[in-house]
Amino acid sequence: MATPNGRVFPNLAALTTAAKQFVLEQARGAIAQRGRFTIALAGGNTPKPLYESLVGADTPWLQWHVFWSDERYVPLDHPDSNAGMAFRAWLHHVPIPRNQIHPMPTADADPQTAADRYGQLLRQTFGTPEGEFPSFDLILLGMGPDGHTASLFPQTTALTVSDRLITVGNKDGQPRLTFTVPLINHARQILFLVSGANKRTALRHIFSGTGDPSLYPARLITGNALWFLDEAAAEGVVEN
Numbered sequence: 044m045a046t047p048n049g050r051v052f053p054n055l056a057a058l059t060t061a062a063k064q065f066v067l068e069q070a071r072g073a074i075a076q077r078g079r080f081t082i083a084l085a086g087g088n089t090p091k092p093l094y095e096s097l098v099g100a101d102t103p104w105l106q107w108h109v110f111w112s113d114e115r116y117v118p119l120d121h122p123d124s125n126a127g128m129a130f131r132a133w134l135h136h137v138p139i140p141r142n143q144i145h146p147m148p149t150a151d152a153d154p155q156t157a158a159d160r161y162g163q164l165l166r167q168t169f170g171t172p173e174g175e176f177p178s179f180d181l182i183l184l185g186m187g188p189d190g191h192t193a194s195l196f197p198q199t200t201a202l203t204v205s206d207r208l209i210t211v212g213n214k215d216g217q218p219r220l221t222f223t224v225p226l227i228n229h230a231r232q233i234l235f236l237v238s239g240a241n242k243r244t245a246l247r248h249i250f251s252g253t254g255d256p257s258l259y260p261a262r263l264i265t266g267n268a269l270w271f272l273d274e275a276a277a278e279g280v281v282e283n
């Protein structure tokens with residue numbers, strides 16, 4: 044695996060400014076070439092200032108189609124909901140048509156049923172036949188201190204799922220819905236947003252190509268990925 048492509052920023056604010064510009068440029072190019080922009084959002088804390096910064100951005104919102112790369116298995120109004128966070132920070136404040144914003148379904152009693160339903164939604168949206176994977180214009184991802192990304196956690200069965208678009212992740216016994224590794228790797232562009240000193244150890248394994256990928260799942264993301272890191276996370280690991 045080639046050394047990941049990383050850019051280091053002095054702090055989260057600078058990382059967020061660069062990420063905003065990158066996302067809007069990706070949107071401009073996708074809309075110019077294909078008439079729409081398909082983006083999958085990351086959850087967690089790091090991307091929240093990016094979402095807040097997009098409010099008021101000058102972009103053709105009517106051509107944006109928004110999805111999530113993972114979700115906790117909670118209702119949209121639950122404080123832990125990734126989609127709920129993005130709606131409060133951004134999506135309630137921009138004119139993207141609501142039928143073009145697709146939170147993962149978390150009301151089914153059976154998470155695998157919900158995962159399959161979201162997978163079918165993606166196939167319908169992209170016109171992707173069974174056995175093939177759609178290509179998002181942009182997938183945003185974070186990374187946890189343990190090297191997980193989306194809801195692909197270390198030493199879980201979700202890491203090896205290769206015949207589905209969406210699968211059920213597991214964190215401490217709690218189900219999550221997540222993009223699979225092959226779906227992520229099929230994206231035209233992947234952007235990791237990683238901030239904080241607690242990410243340093245995992246980043247070291249990922250950027251040096253050491254350590255079992257099942258222990259550092261972000262190593263499994265071998266697609267067209269760019270990593271935006273703040274200095275706290277990158278110190279001693281990645282030089283600009």
Ligand code: 6PG
Nearest residue numbers: 086087088089185186187192193
């Ligand atoms: C989630 C995310 C998860 C997140 C990482 C990093 O549902 O929590 O998808 O993969 O991106 O845990 O989280 P922070 O950005 O909060 O460090």
